[in-house]
Amino acid sequence: MAGDFRWQDGFIAVDWGTTNRRAWMVEADGRTHEILDDELGVLKVENGGFPVEIAAIRKRHGDKPILLGGMIGSNRGWIEAPYVAAPASLDGIVASIRWPEEAVGIVPGVSYRNGRDADVMRGEEVQIFGALAEGLAPRDGLLCHPGTHAKWVRMEGGAIGPFRSVMTGELFSTLSRHGILIDRLQDKVSANDDFRAGAEHGLAHDDLTAELFSIRARYLLGAGECDNASYASGLLIGADVRIGLAFGGGGPVALIGRPDLTALYAEALKLAGRDASRIDGEHAFLLGARAIAERLR
């Protein structure tokens, strides 16, 4: 990546997802500031529209190298950046960056296969290696990235090892928009007693699809007022943590992601008797983008 572009003079990092994109200027001295936050997700960019968007960003913010992470590297994005197979190190990921234009890099996702076990991530890997680069997450240990599809990752020697996704966020979102629980799930979720009761249930019982119906039944029968949205969230996150802990090793869990979500997962982990550290996902993304850019000099 030669030409006039020098990563050490600063670059633009873009987290380009399915429905949203955010971009930051990363200055030569490491300082960052957000330059873009809109709803132009990859699904909204027309065929051939990505070079236009890149040109628009450069016109406005200067001819900087650009690092793109997230679903822009999927088969629905600009150019597919094939998954790097776990165990995946930061060097392995950097080596597999795709370059659709000069000094425009697309970070690949990571895949995991073991017999019938199969999983994929795309976007979380930048945050994970960012947290790792700053010593915020362990080189060996269990890590969790809550979200639409929460990821539980076993870090092995500084590489992303086996990992597993849980559809917690998607299920909560879907249940709050469709079906019989809609009316019960409109309140804001918080880590209150009802959340904890749900998480305790989810951690201890393997009857999620039945207990979700109980929320409706208790309501119909007037069986105790309850913050049902928090209870349901606790139930799903409790089941999620139960699955994640069964999957991973011991020790504290590094939670990376949206602060509201890592707070809920930390609460459920506490009920499971596990310590957790919380790392802001945006911060981790920028640390990861810098760690990658350092390897591109």
Place this chain on the structure above:
Amino acid sequence: MAGDFRWQDGFIAVDWGTTNRRAWMVEADGRTHEILDDELGVLKVENGGFPVEIAAIRKRHGDKPILLGGMIGSNRGWIEAPYVAAPASLDGIVASIRWPEEAVGIVPGVSYRNGRDADVMRGEEVQIFGALAEGLAPRDGLLCHPGTHAKWVRMEGGAIGPFRSVMTGELFSTLSRHGILIDRLQDKVSANDDFRAGAEHGLAHDDLTAELFSIRARYLLGAGECDNASYASGLLIGADVRIGLAFGGGGPVALIGRPDLTALYAEALKLAGRDASRIDGEHAFLLGARAIAERLR
């Protein structure tokens, strides 16, 4: 109940649900034939519209007594027929029928409470007592009614005892219309090897919300062609059966409901080492309506 209406001279039985209704003429000699099958569910009937609908049915099919079951007795129906608390006998249910008009009876649902455990059914009770009246289901034993919200019922001395609902049907339907699994869940489900593989997983593992994501990941990674709709259905039904069997007692399970669904549940039960009998839900409904009508003479 009195007047010119005599149940023994034949009556009309209506299964009036949220989105559909079906009605049958039950002749004095017990023979039945369907007279109505349309999408005028209770949510589509305007305020005050039920007497008009009843009059229309009688004008077309004669001044017969009418027995109404299903969501027409809910708080979104015509008149609420409050739940009868389990243990609920057929006599107890008949005694709680609501009469919005002369010789128009609405069958109540059944509720279950035990500490935090809570559940409700409305509509299934007619089928259950129909199967029981003909000796198709046991007076003591485990019974399952698959559907949008599958019900597992412990029958105790001929009464509906503790029961539990599992959101299997709603979840499968929702996942096939919203979210990342849509494309994978459009095929028709059948009790094939992939269904059995899903059911085996669901019976043996308590990681439903993770294994659902694996369907997507395996597809993205080209990890083995598979009838994903059947696998996902097997997974959900396997988890459902695991919950149901943990809830109920021993012995064969009486499956009552739509033949396509009872076939799938029978297959999953077989994998769990349990025998099952299958009873057609429509047949059971009419048997139940007759059993109720006999008590109204």
